[in-house]
Amino acid sequence: MRSWLALLAAILLAACSGGADRDVTVVVPPGASLKAAANILEKQGAIGSASGFLRHAKIFGSSEPIKPGEYEIKAGMDNGDVLALLQSGRTKQRFVIIPEGTPSVVVADKLMAADFLVGNVAVPAEGSVLPDAYPYTRGEQRSAVLKRMQGAMAKALSKAWADRKPNTVVRSPEEAVILASIVEKETSKASERRTVAGVYSNRVRIGMRLQADPTVIYPVTRGRPLGRRILKSELLADNGYNTYAKSGLPVGPIANPGKASIEAVLNPAPTRALYFVADGTGGHVFADTLEQHNANVQKWYALRRSRGEM
Incomplete structure (x- = not known):
C-alpha cells in the first residue's frame, strides 16, 4: 500500500509541476501532436518535463485537442494551466496600432514593419482605414489585417452616417471622411473637435475657402511630415487638394480620421466662428470676424516671439 501511495504521489507531483520561472513564448505548429507539443514546451523551458506533462494530460486532462498557434506561457503556470491554455486556443495577440489621423502611406509602413505578419500589402485608399489597435496572430497575412481595418471603417462610417444631424454640410459618407480628415489634422484636442468642425462647416456653407494648411501639404508628401515651411508656389497650386486655391472640399481625404x-x-x-488660430497651449482660439481673428493672430505671434520661435 505504501509503495502504491508513494508512486501515486510521485506521479501527481510530476504531473502538476510546472517548469517556467519566467514568461516563455512557444509556437505550436499546425498538426502538432500533444507529444510533439510537450517536447517543444520542454525545450523552451515552459514545462519541467515532457513526460510529466503527458502524464498529467492522460490522468487529468480533458479530451479537447490542442490548437496550433503562438502561446505566452506565464511564469508559475503548472502543467494543468499550460494544457488548458493550449486547448483553449487563446494565442498570444500582437497589435498594429493606427493612431487617429495616420495617412495611408504610414498605415502600409506599419503593416510591413509588424513582426511575424506575412505577405505584402499595397498602400490602401486614403480614408479607408479606421484608426485603432488591431490584434493579429503570428503568421497572419498582412492583407487580412488590412481588410479588418477597412471593414471597421466601413462599419463605423455607416453607423455615424445613419446618426448624422441636420446641421451637417456634408452630402455623403465620402464627404464626411474628407472633412473629418481635415478636422483630424487641425486639432488633437477632443474638447474642441466639434468646434473646428463647426468652423469648417460654416465656411463650406457660405462658399468660403477652407484654407487648411494640411490640404496644401498632402499632395507634396502624401501625409508624411513636410519638414519645412510651406512654399508660396504650394499655396497657389491648384491640384484638387489645396483649399487655399479653391473653395469647397478637396477631392479626397488627407488622412484616416477616427470615429470622433x-x-x-x-x-x-x-458656432458662428469662421476663424481659429493656435493659442500656445495645444488648442485654438476662435473668432467670428476677421478683425477678431487678426488680433488673435498678433497675440499668437507675440507669444512665439517671446519663446524665441520667430
Missing part, C-alpha cells in the same frame, strides 16, 4: 472626427463633422458644434 467623423462624428464631429456629422454633428458640428453650433
Whole structure:
C-alpha cells in the first residue's frame, strides 16, 4: 500500500509541476501532436518535463485537442494551466496600432514593419482605414489585417452616417471622411473637435475657402511630415487638394480620421466662428470676424516671439 501511495504521489507531483520561472513564448505548429507539443514546451523551458506533462494530460486532462498557434506561457503556470491554455486556443495577440489621423502611406509602413505578419500589402485608399489597435496572430497575412481595418471603417462610417444631424454640410459618407480628415489634422484636442468642425462647416456653407494648411501639404508628401515651411508656389497650386486655391472640399481625404472626427463633422458644434488660430497651449482660439481673428493672430505671434520661435 505504501509503495502504491508513494508512486501515486510521485506521479501527481510530476504531473502538476510546472517548469517556467519566467514568461516563455512557444509556437505550436499546425498538426502538432500533444507529444510533439510537450517536447517543444520542454525545450523552451515552459514545462519541467515532457513526460510529466503527458502524464498529467492522460490522468487529468480533458479530451479537447490542442490548437496550433503562438502561446505566452506565464511564469508559475503548472502543467494543468499550460494544457488548458493550449486547448483553449487563446494565442498570444500582437497589435498594429493606427493612431487617429495616420495617412495611408504610414498605415502600409506599419503593416510591413509588424513582426511575424506575412505577405505584402499595397498602400490602401486614403480614408479607408479606421484608426485603432488591431490584434493579429503570428503568421497572419498582412492583407487580412488590412481588410479588418477597412471593414471597421466601413462599419463605423455607416453607423455615424445613419446618426448624422441636420446641421451637417456634408452630402455623403465620402464627404464626411474628407472633412473629418481635415478636422483630424487641425486639432488633437477632443474638447474642441466639434468646434473646428463647426468652423469648417460654416465656411463650406457660405462658399468660403477652407484654407487648411494640411490640404496644401498632402499632395507634396502624401501625409508624411513636410519638414519645412510651406512654399508660396504650394499655396497657389491648384491640384484638387489645396483649399487655399479653391473653395469647397478637396477631392479626397488627407488622412484616416477616427470615429470622433467623423462624428464631429456629422454633428458640428453650433458656432458662428469662421476663424481659429493656435493659442500656445495645444488648442485654438476662435473668432467670428476677421478683425477678431487678426488680433488673435498678433497675440499668437507675440507669444512665439517671446519663446524665441520667430
